[in-house]
Amino acid sequence: MDQEDSTSQSGEMTSWDINDIKLPQDVKQTDWFQEWPDSYVKHIYSSDDKNAQRHLSSWAMRNTNNHNSRILKKSCLGVVVCSNDCSAADGRKIYLRPAICDKARQKQQRKCCPNCSGPLKLISCRGHGGYPVTNFWRHEGPFIFFQSKGAHDHPRPETKLEAEARRSIQKAQTAVSPTSPRLKRCREVESLTGEMQSQEAWPLLLSNQENYISPCSFNGHLLDKNPQEQINSCLSLAKNCGFGRSPYLTEHSQDIGSDKYYEKCKEIGSREHDSRDLSGPSVCNMYADYRKPQPWNKNTTLERNPCTDKCCNGSTLSLADLHCEIVSPQNCMDSSIQHVPNIPPTTKAGYQPSRPNPGLSGDDFYEGKLHVNYNSSYIPSSFYHLSSEDPYLIMNSAHHHQQPSPLTKGNEWDFEEERKYTNLDYCNSEMIFSLYPLR
DNA sequence: ATTTGCGGGCTTA
């Protein structure tokens, strides 16, 4: 029996079963939210834990009717892979997140591999006696009880955030008109499979372009708007992620991690959507503690470095600078970000098992304040490149102070150089915003 | 458009 069958990670006895009429009431310490629960584990979360409230998991879990309204049951959908078993330029495999909705999932499987344009296939989870792994959630008073049955027998899919980022890229594709041969191939494939157009392929289409794309564009805030709207959206997004000067953000840094803080961030981000005032010190220092090495992110530890120090010196920031700064990943990403092997980690938990730091709640991992992507899924590093044909980015890049890129060799993109300088392979927009403070 | 939760209903062991 797994140790976690008898003891939760916070030390609580877990001699209970989710179906018990009466569950433990004398829970002394709740568990830290587990993003990748696996095997036959049980956890007791606080009912205040937002992730637990939302029954979140980075596995693609769908709701399953167990005819018991008190116990929510979810079963794993597995992972979507490339039928050609292709590998990206850096050797990683394609592990897409299955759409939760049946209809969307069927549609997803008609699309093509973002890497090789081959057909996609769904690997079903059969980790529970040949059936999918099941997760159970039950709310009882101040606690949320979680129980997992079965061990996932497939790679981890991309996280929800990564999948959302990928979809944003898909939307962005509709705003540009790529003419890459790769896209043409993909379209041809899709025309044969009845699909109108591949959108996942878009990031890779840009792998030979020499310009950068702002991470703002990840969420589709940039490419589908006019230039000013793009900037405003980018600003809003940045503020939502904790950047920019805000009375609340600067005066209530002690609230970081709390619901109150995040709700306020969202409110401010929304209210100041059209604001042009980005002057003043950034709130980057509020994130300093988040960069401290953590047991669960030792592969992605960010330490202080000239870049981040430079970025955090509290000088003023203009709109153009915001775009400029965010746009230049090679100037800011810490080279200590390491590649993670393309295998599921052997350790069970992705996070601290208990709650050692109340200032950094489990909510953060899904709230965009701290998201270090250390899983095995694939986000093309070329997300950060953009065709020079894009008029908006030409405009934006023309008037700021971006230095000539060491990554470009004429029109060729050197993947080795790219990794050397940027190490962005495992990044997503949240990570960029969280880990790259303004100067 | 997609996710999420709910619940009816069917099949199988």
Next chain:
DNA sequence: TAAGCCCGCAAAT
């Protein structure tokens, strides 16, 4: 009866 699955609906995102 329990478990697994399919389906449709509604609300939320």
